[in-house]
Amino acid sequence: MARNQMMKAMAMAQPPQPAQQQPVSRIKPVMDQMMKDPKYGRAADIMALPTAKLVAILQDPGATVYARAKACQRLAVVGDKSAVPALAALLTDPQLSHYARTGLETNPDPSASDALRAALGKVKGAQLVGVISSIGKRRDRRAIRQLEELRHHADIEVCRAADSALALIRPLL
């Protein structure tokens, strides 16, 4: 934001109304500026694909991070059991681990919980915190024993994440 814009806002006696906060031209993204995957196109193209084709994008070594990220986000809403292995394979990917969790966290198939639990032994640091968080959100009671162990992890952030996950899985009576 330009300095003079902010100084102007600070000087205003009355707060701006919502319509004045962002002029029309500033809140409508210009579509022709947007990124595209050379093979799969724009986000809207990718997110209109059926589950099988979204899974195929995740498995395509030539797909960009962008295309895979969008496929994961769409699979969060439409993914089923068939999407779990491809999503699970991305849990260790430094750039896509969160997107993979996005796809798995809301997947109704129990194999999504299995995949997240299996990843506990494969990821470290922030990625491990993320996987623990997703397990907590899924209220996966089968993870309780592993989470109890993680409460004593050397990384305090991992301990805190395990505490939080257990609090979700074992709510107060």
Add this chain to the structure above:
Amino acid sequence: MSQQKATVSRRRLFKTAAQTGAVAMAPMIVPASALGRGGATPPSDRVTLGGLGIGNRGASVLKQFLSLKDVQFLAICDVRNERRELVKSMADQTYGNRDCAMYSDQNELWARKDIDALLIATGDRWHTLLSVLSARAGKDVYCEKPCSMTIAESRALANAFLTTGRIYQAGTQRRNGPNFIKVFNLARSGKLGKIRALHPEAGPGNRWAPLTIHDWLPAEPEPPKSVVDWDRWLGPAPWRPYNSQYVQGRWRGYFDFHGGGILEWGSHTVDLAQWIAGTDDTTPVEYEPEGMGRDTPYAIHCRYANGLRLEIRDSGFLGLGSCHIRVEGDAGWAETADGGKIAVSDNLKGEDLSGGSGNATLEHVRDFVNCVKTRKQPRSNAAAAAQAHIACHAAYIAFQLGRKLTFDPATDTFVNDDEANRMRSRAWREPWHL
């Protein structure tokens, strides 16, 4: 500068001063105003405030806080160096000192035991996370709207403030706007008869597009972290490559950062409808979208369990300004908006509708500060804000899916619609969690 460093620095200063005899020799001069004489508020009665992410809107709210004699703004935390400096300048000019501390890491702000409350005015993606973690750190919170990105975040927000006992005020200042209060009183007085419907304006589609997009802007070189910490700017939102447009305020309209046009103004106007109708403890149970597309006229027809209708519209009936709300009863109607004017049905023309203008934000901030002191619930408390936000999120989910949805307010779940239920939450990017 961290508190720890500041403490060490002060100790060193006193040690040095003592060694040179300066402490014993220098007269102790304390301004009378600092002790509460001369009409000033004594320190023990002041609410101490910090800021998290202050931009355009945040600066407007902060200006109101700075005008209150019983508030002392002590520190700003922001991922952008430029903003830290500007907010510090704003506070220091108000108080005539150089005391406002600057941080880029919120943990340093939370560690300040001398700060009672926080003003949170970051981008929407951070609102729930920072509010909840601030409450757990023992801080009361005034947070700009929208207060959450999802139904799940809304519930987490309400629960956090219920369990910690901290005070929360959503930045939905119209609940303290004189004209909106007059309409509230008209409705509650029974002069409109039995309330049949409320018509909140969510904003025109060509200004606040109801649908967000999933696109990314092209990558640009990331600036040094000291200028913009991109990772912290993103916070719990999904990673994407840096582009300066986002940090310049053009992040609205992107799904990852924004809850869509219905939430943008609905967080104000649906919230007003809930307040006026006395439904702060629930939400509608049905949501039926009408009209689709980014720029086309639209509406969401909602119904509460008791039959009351909530008609979310893309405009007001009368063009009274932004953020219209019309209340329709079986004996009359009343409509108002940010212009301050109140329009009523012919049978209510004799009502006193004057005094509708005023500084709603100042009143809202005053309400918050009073409640920080009294520990009573402010008008836009977390539980009420959460319900209004859940209604907006549910309406947006129905709009995205293009079908009528049934919702159970007792469990925050859609009835027999797995796809809709999967849209109630989003995974936060590591390492962020509650």
